[in-house]
Amino acid sequence: MNNTGDRRRTIYDVAKAAGVSISTASNALNGTGRTNAETRERVRRVAEEIGFRPNALARGLLSKRSHAIGMLTNDTYGRLTLPMAAGVSEVLVDHGVSVFLCATNNDPRLAQQHLEALLDRQVDGIIFTATRLDLTPPVQLSRLPIPVVYVFAEGPADSVTFFPDDEQGPRLAVDHLKELGRSRILHITGPRDYLAARIRAQSYLDACGDGAEAMFGDWSEEWGHEAVQTVFARPGAKPDAIFCGSDEIARGVIDALRDLNVEIPTDVAVVGFDNWEVVARQTRPPLTTIDMELKELGHRAGLAILSLSKGEPVPAGITRLPCRLVVRQSCGSPLRSD
Amino acid sequence: MNNTGDRRRTIYDVAKAAGVSISTASNALNGTGRTNAETRERVRRVAEEIGFRPNALARGLLSKRSHAIGMLTNDTYGRLTLPMAAGVSEVLVDHGVSVFLCATNNDPRLAQQHLEALLDRQVDGIIFTATRLDLTPPVQLSRLPIPVVYVFAEGPADSVTFFPDDEQGPRLAVDHLKELGRSRILHITGPRDYLAARIRAQSYLDACGDGAEAMFGDWSEEWGHEAVQTVFARPGAKPDAIFCGSDEIARGVIDALRDLNVEIPTDVAVVGFDNWEVVARQTRPPLTTIDMELKELGHRAGLAILSLSKGEPVPAGITRLPCRLVVRQSCGSPLRSD
DNA sequence: TTTTTCTGCTAAAAGCTTTTATCAGGGATC
DNA sequence: GATCCCTGATAAAAGCTTTTAGCAGAAAAA
Incomplete structure (x- = not known):
């Protein structure tokens, strides 16, 4: 007994x-x-x-703050979500806050189920994150009794939202290429109906000025390949640099250039976007690219939801966090690879 | 008021x-x-x-079961963890159980901090998952008052552990190749000090018999490339099929073969391992590969921890879940890509 | 008619912590 | 010596739910 x-x-x-x-x-x-x-x-x-x-349960019951938050994601493969989630939980664990992960698979019924479970658990806030920019949440998040922070996704007008800086990122790339003496820079990117693709392309156009050209397609290697073939098959001056909307596209671009016996970086320099290491490190030569600082994005989102849950004010609207240029060898820089 | x-x-x-x-x-x-x-x-x-x-807090306080579990991972990029976690949470949400995600980054201090937070929250169990097979958990999990399930990681002798079936997977690949008439099958895989690499290689050797050869290296594209160059540079009969230990390696293999003007699948058929779609779909031709059924692994782990937390018995030891052959075009099958 | 059994409901306790109000006692002040 | 204040402690309530024990009334059995 x-x-x-x-x-x-x-x-x-x-x-x-x-x-x-x-x-x-x-x-x-x-x-x-x-x-x-x-x-x-x-x-x-x-x-x-x-x-x-x-006992955190007893404590939460009394204080009406569970010191837990929910993270709703519709990312299936985790390439964006997990580094971000790691950032969120890394910054929150020091404040005694834990993170529930809810993968919705873009299924509204599942999302609703997760949301209700989170509310039952009295979470102090929710971070919603999507992989696609123009996507609306698969569930109604606007009239909740707890704060919501959006990352990589747009919430209602007055919501707190974080994005990578899709204007500054392309400028980093273009400036880098210009410094290396490149002048005929081509942009190959994803579908025109992705807001991020449009913003990045516009920023690129603004930075390059006359003669700049943005080609919209898919977020795929295949599209990068195809675009290069098209460009090099048509008459006229060839680009001496290609700035790609994603590392996957860059990968296709590099492969296509090699097929055409175009030297990288001697003849054409290539810059990617994502710093998805498993791709960027494996291209030949390794890819110079733009890092979106996913972990930092997670940090900021975590801190924001923490403040909101305490009732502290957080500036509403879209906050865009600076990207970082990661120099490898696809632009001919003499720097060592990182 | x-x-x-x-x-x-x-x-x-x-x-x-x-x-x-x-x-x-x-x-x-x-x-x-x-x-x-x-x-x-x-x-x-x-x-x-x-x-x-x-209120789940009040309920948990009374019942001594929080209906939440923790998932401890040291995967940084999420390629294995997130699909698995999605499987776990998908199967558990129907039972009213939510999942805390804790990314440890392989940092023992951080892992300990997460673990304590989970215990304070009275989680009903913990799923520990690692990306590397021989790795011991960054934190002591054996003397916990709650059940632990290991996925992709080895726990103590009598623990409940799930792995993909690293013996059956290679057999699927070899059988498929043999059915297509290939007889000189080469295996290119990761480091010999990875248990999974060793098991897969042994299973391949057993299935192929005489003349089979396993080449150990890195889990990288580069290694696949290099290995192919070595093999095709030396004298003697060339393989008519290559079974790779990962999709990344397969990718390098395919690129190297193309550089050598070897036709795929006409001259050499290639099979990968992972079904990491973002790679397998983008190779030219698209890669036939072995899927480890990560989501199903998550389902099983979720159900196991659920049973354990209710005090129901679960068979201890390592359970190996069957892999699935995903046929694309790198082996010359006439089937459509999925 | 009296006793037993069943039905439908309720009061109270338990689960664990934090917070509020209160209390006893000692030292300082007048 | 009486009053006041301060210190260091404590009892009790609150937070929300589930469960146990029990109660009142009606129907069934004796």
Whole structure:
């Protein structure tokens, strides 16, 4: 009948072992109320000894803050979501906040189910993240009793939203290419109906000026390949640099250039977008590309939802976080690969 | 002062609105105890109307089961983890169980911090998953008061562990190649110190018999490329098929073969391992490969931890889940790509 | 008519923590 | 010596749900 051995220790055990009341134990452990320094030390020592850890459920029940948030994603492969989620949880674990991961597969019914589960758990907030930019959430998130932060996805007009800076990123690429003396820069990117593709293309056009050309297609290697074949088959001057809307496209571009016996970077320099290492590191030569700083995006989103959940104000609207140029060898820079 | 409007509805509100006691409301909603059918209906209707949803914290506090589990991963890029996690959460959400995602980055301190947070939250169990097979968990998981399930990672001797079937997978590949008339099958795979690489290679050797050769290297495209160059540079008979230990390696193999003007699949058939679509779909020709059924692995792990958390027995030891052959065009099958 | 059984409901406890209000006692002040 | 204030503690309530024990009334059995 004596099962105290494997029961979890409660604050009651601490109080008893330290010879004080429950309230004193609580006060001592949390540094609240008035406690004698000596008592406080004793209680803390005892708590440590018997391995007391407060029950987060009881705590949350009382404080009405569960110190947990939900992350709703419709990304299936995790290439964007997981690095971001790692950033979110990395920054939040220090504040004692944990993250529920809910993969919706873009299924509204599943999303709804996850959402209700999150609300039942009294999460302090929700981060919604999508892989596609123009996509609306698969579930109604606007009239929730808890704050919502959007990453890689657009919420309602006055919502808190984070994106990589799709204007600054392309400028980094173009500036880098210009510094290396390239002047005829071509842009090959994804579908025109992706907002990110449009923004990046426009920024590229603004940075390059006359003679610039943006080719829209798919987010695929195949499209990169095809686009290069088209360009090099037609008459007229050939580009001396290609800035791609994704690393996958860049991969196709590089392959196509090699098929055409065009030297990289001597004849044509190539810049990608994503810094998806498993692609960017494996191209020959390794790809200079734009990193969207997914982890940092996660950090910021995590901090935002933390502030919001405490009732602190957070500037509404879209915040665009700067991208970073990662120099490898596809542009002829003498720098070592990272 | 009247803030009842935005307060969450509790069972107290339901009881009041239905004109019954709290206990009756609870019994009616959960179908426990003795309740008049009419009362039960009324209570349920009222609950529905005012939008009552039980507070999972209070429920968990009482039942000592939080209906949440933790997933500890050291995968950084998410290629294995996220599909698996999606499988886990998909199967668990139907049982009212949510999943905490904890990315450890292989940092023991961070892992410990996450683990403690999970225990404080009274999670009903933990799924530990690693990307590398021989890796020990970055944190002590063996003496926990809650069950642990290992996926893609080896736990202590008597633990519940799931892996893809690294013996059956290679047999699928070899059998497929043999059926297509290939006889000189070469295996190019990752490092010898990866258990998975060794098992797959041995299974390949057993299936191929005399003349079979396994080349160990890296899990990289570059290694696939290099290995092909080596093989085709040396004298003697050339392989008519190459079975690769990963899709990335296969990618390098295919590129190298094309560089050598070897026709795929006419001269050499290629099979990969992973069915990592973003690679397998983009090779030219698209890659026939082995799918590890990550989502199914997640389903099984989720169900296992669910059973364990209820105290139901689950067979200990390593369970290996069958892989699936995905036929595309790199082996010359006439089937359409999927 | 009295006793038993069943039905439908309710009060109260338990789960664990934090917070509020209160209390006893000791020292300082007048 | 009486009053006041301060310190260091404590009891109790609150947070929300489920479960246990029990109660009142009606129907069935004796």
